[in-house]
Amino acid sequence: xxxxxxxxxxxxxxxxxxxxxxxxxxxxxxxxxxxxxxxxxxxxxxxxxxxxxxxxxxxxxxxxxxxxxxxxxxxxxxxxxxxxxxxxxxxxxxxxxxxxxxxxxxxxxxxxxxxxxxxxxxxxxxxxxxxxxxx
Amino acid sequence: xxxxxxxxxxxxxxxxxxxxxxxxxxxxxxxxxxxxxxxxxxxxxxxxxxxxxxxxxxxxxxxxxxxxxxxxxxxxxxxxxxxxxxxxxxxxxxxxxxxxxxxxxxxxxxxxxxxxxxxxxxxxxxxxxxxxxxxxxxxxxxxxxxxxxxxxxxxxxxxxxxxxxxxxxxxxxxxxxxxxxxxxxxxxxxxxxxxxxxxxxxxxxxxxxxxxxxxxxxxxxxxxxxxxxxxxxxxxxxxxxxxxxxxxxxxxxxxxxxxxxxxxxxxxxxxxxxxxxxxxxxxxxxxxxxxxxxxxxxxxxxxxxxxxxxxxxxxxxxxxxxxxxxxxxxxxxxxxxxxxxxxxxxxxxxxxxxxxxxxxxxxxxxxxxxxxxxxxxxxxxxxxxxxxxxxxxxxxxxxxxxxxxxxxxxxxxxxxxxxxxxxxxxxxxxxxxxxxxxxxxxxxxxxxxxxxxxxxxxxxxxxxxxxxxxxxxxxxxxxxxxxxxxxxxxxxxxxxxxxxxxxxxxxxxxxxxxxxxxxxxxxxxxxxxxxxxxxxxxxxxxxxxxxxxxxxxxxxx
Numbered sequence: 214x215x216x217x218x219x220x221x222x223x224x225x226x227x228x229x230x231x232x233x234x235x236x237x238x239x240x241x242x243x244x245x246x247x248x249x250x251x252x253x254x255x256x257x258x259x260x261x262x263x264x265x266x267x268x269x270x271x272x273x274x275x276x277x278x279x280x281x282x283x284x285x286x287x288x289x290x291x292x293x294x295x296x297x298x299x300x301x302x303x304x305x306x307x308x309x310x311x312x313x314x315x316x317x318x319x320x321x322x323x324x325x326x327x328x329x330x331x332x333x334x335x336x337x338x339x340x341x342x343x344x345x346x347x348x
Numbered sequence: 349x350x351x352x353x354x355x356x357x358x359x360x361x362x363x364x365x366x367x368x369x370x371x372x373x374x375x376x377x378x379x380x381x382x383x384x385x386x387x388x389x390x391x392x393x394x395x396x397x398x399x400x401x402x403x404x405x406x407x408x409x410x411x412x413x414x415x416x417x418x419x420x421x422x423x424x425x426x427x428x429x430x431x432x433x434x435x436x437x438x439x440x441x442x443x444x445x446x447x448x449x450x451x452x453x454x455x456x457x458x459x460x461x462x463x464x465x466x467x468x469x470x471x472x473x474x475x476x477x478x479x480x481x482x483x484x485x486x487x488x489x490x491x492x493x494x495x496x497x498x499x500x501x502x503x504x505x506x507x508x509x510x511x512x513x514x515x516x517x518x519x520x521x522x523x524x525x526x527x528x529x530x531x532x533x534x535x536x537x538x539x540x541x542x543x544x545x546x547x548x549x550x551x552x553x554x555x556x557x558x559x560x561x562x563x564x565x566x567x568x569x570x571x572x573x574x575x576x577x578x579x580x581x582x583x584x585x586x587x588x589x590x591x592x593x594x595x596x597x598x599x600x601x602x603x604x605x606x607x608x609x610x611x612x613x614x615x616x617x618x619x620x621x622x623x624x625x626x627x628x629x630x631x632x633x634x635x636x637x638x639x640x641x642x643x644x645x646x647x648x649x650x651x652x653x654x655x656x657x658x659x660x661x662x663x664x665x666x667x668x669x670x671x672x673x674x675x676x677x678x679x680x681x682x683x684x685x686x687x688x689x690x691x692x693x694x695x696x697x698x699x700x701x702x703x704x705x706x707x708x709x710x711x712x713x714x715x716x717x718x719x720x721x722x723x724x725x726x727x728x729x730x731x732x733x734x735x736x737x738x739x740x741x742x743x744x745x746x747x748x749x750x751x752x753x754x755x756x757x758x759x760x761x762x763x764x765x766x767x768x769x770x771x772x773x774x775x776x777x778x779x780x781x782x783x784x785x786x787x788x789x790x791x792x793x794x795x796x797x798x799x800x801x802x803x804x805x806x807x808x809x810x811x812x813x814x815x816x817x818x819x820x821x822x823x824x825x826x827x828x829x830x831x832x833x834x835x836x837x838x839x840x841x842x843x844x845x846x847x848x849x850x851x852x853x854x855x856x857x858x859x860x861x862x863x864x865x866x867x868x869x870x871x872x873x874x875x876x877x878x879x880x881x882x883x884x885x886x887x888x889x890x891x892x893x894x895x896x897x898x899x900x901x902x903x904x905x
Contacts, residue, residue: 227465227477228485229554232595232681235794235905236801242905252903253554254477278465279720279830283480309720310824326685327718328814331805 218342220271223251223260225284233305233327234275240331241273241338257287265295270342276306282315289319301342303334360397368392381808385639386597387799388762394754402757407652411747414659416651417760419706420671424747425738431709432734433510433675437462437487438721439834441497444487448502450724454731460510460711461498462486463520468555470516470889473838483834485721486512490842491884495523496530505533509540510585510675510709515557517544518566518872519888522879525578541582541631541675544570547608547780548587551789552594554901557889560781562896566871567612568619571626573872583626584612585633585675591789592635593681595797598642601635602763603770604780604789606653610771611780613662627658628668636702637679638694644750645759647705650674652760653767676702677711683718687813688825691715696733703737704750710734720827790904845882853881858891865895 222238224231231253242248249267251260264272272292276284281304292300303323304316316324323337382390391398402408409415412422421427434456437444448459464486466478472490473482482488489495504527513520521542528538546563549556556563567584574583588605596604609630616626632650636643654672658664678698683691692715699712712730714722722730738744750756777783784790803809810816861874878888 226479227469227471227481229549229556230593231554231903232593232797235903236595236798238905239798240801250903250905252901256476278481279484280480307719309827309829311829328684328686328811330815331801 215344218246218271218338218344219249219267219269220246220273220338220342221249221251221260221264221267221269222273222275223255223263224253224275225255225257225260225288226276226278226280227254228276228278228280229253230277231275233277234273237273237275237305237331237334241335244335244339246338257284257291260288261291261295261297264292264297264300269300270344271301271303271338273303273305276304276308279307281306281308282312285316285321286319289321299343301338303338305329305334357397357400360393360395363393363395384598384642385637385800385809386599386642386796387803388597388599388642394758396754398754398758399761402761404752407761408751408757414667414670415655416671417648418748418751420651420673420708422747424706425703425744426747429738429744430703430707430734431458431508431675432456432731432738433458433460433709433711434727434731435460435462435510435512435677435711436727437464438485438828438830439483439487440837441487441489441494442500443834445498445500445502447724451727451731452502452507454728455735456731458508458510458709459502461512463511463513464488465555467516467520467885468513470519470557470885472884472886473835473842475886480832480835482832482838484830488834488838489520489523489885490838491845491882492523492526492879493841493845493882494838495520495527499527499531503533504528504531504538510543511540512543514543514546514549514553514555515563516885516889517542518570518875519879519885521570522872522875526876526879535578537580538578539580539582541585542570543587543633544584545587545608545633547611547784548590548605550784550899550901551591551604551608552596552793553590556899556901558892558896559899560784562865562892563899564612564615564781565619568615568621569871571616571621571629572619572870574629575621575625579629581629582631583629585631586612587633589633589635589677591793592637592679594793595681595800596793597796598637598639598646599763599766600770600789600792600796602646602650602653603767605632605634606650606657606767607771607774607780609654610657610661613658614779617662623658623662623664624666624669627662627664628666628671631708632672632674634674634676634702634707635679636676636698636705636707638682638698640697640701641756641759642763643698643701644705645756645763647674647676647702647707648748648756648760649763649767651706653764673708675709675711676705676707678702678713680713680717683713683715684811684814685718687819687822688715688719690813691718692729692733695730696737699733700737700741700743703743704748706748716825716827719825721830723826723828787902787904790901794904842884845884849882854878854883854887857881858883858887861888862891862895865892
């Protein structure tokens with residue numbers, strides 16, 4: 214049987230507004246995924262470390278402070294360095310449209326702004342995550 | 349001629365039987381649920397039956413009289429309108445200074461400083477966690493030099509300033525005082541507010557640095573210092589805003605915020621202060637969300653609960669200690685990224701609720717804030733919204749126009765009773781600090797926010813433009829884009845500052861601060877010396893981190 218999708222939900226940077234991160238963590242868990250919530254104030258290094266340690270298929274980043282164009286490239290780069298470039302990154306928060314082309318170019322296509330239905334995020338992850346085999 | 353019939357107690361049962369039930373048989377109601385945005389069940393009709401237990405003299409009273417349900421001013425807004433205070437800050441101190449001058453020119457009557465995350469978290473721009481955050485969500489203030497730039501050309505003797513700062517409140521407040529001193533303003537006369545509310549940071553917004561108990565000491569140090577030196581300063585703005593934004597219900601916002609207030613008063617008393625010496629300078633800050641009447645009831649209940657608690661729990665005798673004064677901000681979380689112009693309407697209704705609830709000052713959000721920090725044009729519409737309510741709607745002609753409404757009075761009482769129940773639970777835990785350490789309010793809020801999200805997903809709660817009335821291919825609106833220039837400038841300034849200041853004085857003043865923090869003296873005095881020596885916010889916070897350590901929470905989902 215397929216193993217459950219494993220998701221690391223992380224709050225990078227200094228921001229403490231974690232309502233979205235926590236609601237999503239719970240919604241993904243209720244949808245049958247395994248969710249690890251890192252808590253607040255995670256550096257890109259800490260997030261990638263958690264993904265490695267937890268054998269994550271997906272990293273969900275919640276950023277509302279406007280720092281996403283600094284944090285996302287670092288996470289992508291560190292994942293690559295660890296050979297984890299098949300980990301799906303999804304991003305939620307206050308993300309201006311004009312940043313989308315650059316985020317897509319980095320491979321981050323799941324970008325969710327306020328008001329996105331939770332089911333939409335669940336479906337996106339289910340369709341795009343590459344679940345590693347247990348072997 | 350028939351005399352008008354005044355409905356009396358017992359009439360609701362008759363009406364239900366004779367009028368309502370036959371109607372429902374013919375034309376049933378919409379499926380509902382008929383609940384507030386917080387999930388509170390609302391009856392279809394309120395009559396004299398619903399307010400039967402309320403003694404209008406004892407429980408409601410008149411404006412300007414205990415227990416102040418109808419307002420703290422006998423003349424309401426006829427005497428003085430609320431302060432129109434728009435929260436603003438971004439980029440460098442100079443950019444924010446220019447925005448303030450525009451707001452003052454547009455008729456704004458008070459300043460309100462938004463700081464960026466590095467400042468709020470006590471980190472200098474060169475700290476690794478400050479990456480990408482400098483000047484983004486607010487203005488960056490690293491040292492006294494930045495504070496001087498922020499208020500350049502603005503006379504602190506003539507304006508009141510509210511500063512949204514919590515963990516580093518003493519450092520930022522000390523900087524403000526030194527700028528005032530340099531301008532020749534008298535500390536005894538200047539006025540303004542520091543948010544300085546750490547409990548709601550542990551509960552909701554999570555911008556904490558030090559553990560709860562030393563954090564509480566910093567606050568009582570400010571109470572003591574201001575009582576002596578800056579008597580007109582509002583030492584704390586006990587905030588429900590962030591609790592609500594984190595997903596609490598309206599009742600939880602009310603109950604937790606006021607209970608936080610009681611905790612601060614208790615700690616002040618325990619630190620040796622007299623209630624009537626410091627409580628009059630405590631103010632509050634609430635959210636005004638979309639459920640119109642529930643919010644109005646919340647504001648009215650807040651005044652009563654506070655007045656009664658100050659009188660009976662703490663034996664306050666000065667009416668100023670009983671009178672709850674509050675600022676309101678419309679609900680940022682209610683704004684939608686979809687069809688953003690609808691946000692102007694949402695904000696107007698929320699602002700009206702705050703005014704009908706008797707707010708003392710108000711911030712209205714801008715239509716583009718679910719997308720970015722607001723543009724100048726969006727901020728102007730937000731301010732104009734307040735001016736339309738104040739000058740065109742007519743609601744300011746009469747004090748507490750909804751007083752005596754069966755529905756509003758019944759709901760006000762429900763909010764009051766619900767709050768007292770929450771207080772009992774928290775009191776049993778030993779107080780709010782203990783409840784926070786147990787994760788109690790955090791858990792309650794996480795649950796409420798998840799329930800709300802589920803109701804939205806099930807379309808039990810409609811958000812226009814989000815889960816109904818959706819519009820495809822919306823044209824984008826113009827938003828404010830903040831680049832990294834501010835970060836580069838602030839980084840260069842920090843380097844220059846460290847090269848030019850007297851670093852011997854920096855070390856000496858920081859050591860003195862640590863010594864006081866490790867002992868029991870008032871930390872404000874050594875903090876002022878650090879500021880005068882141009883110590884940075886990061887350096888001052890690090891000094892206290894060395895003594896007290898840092899707080900880390902166990903996340904609750």
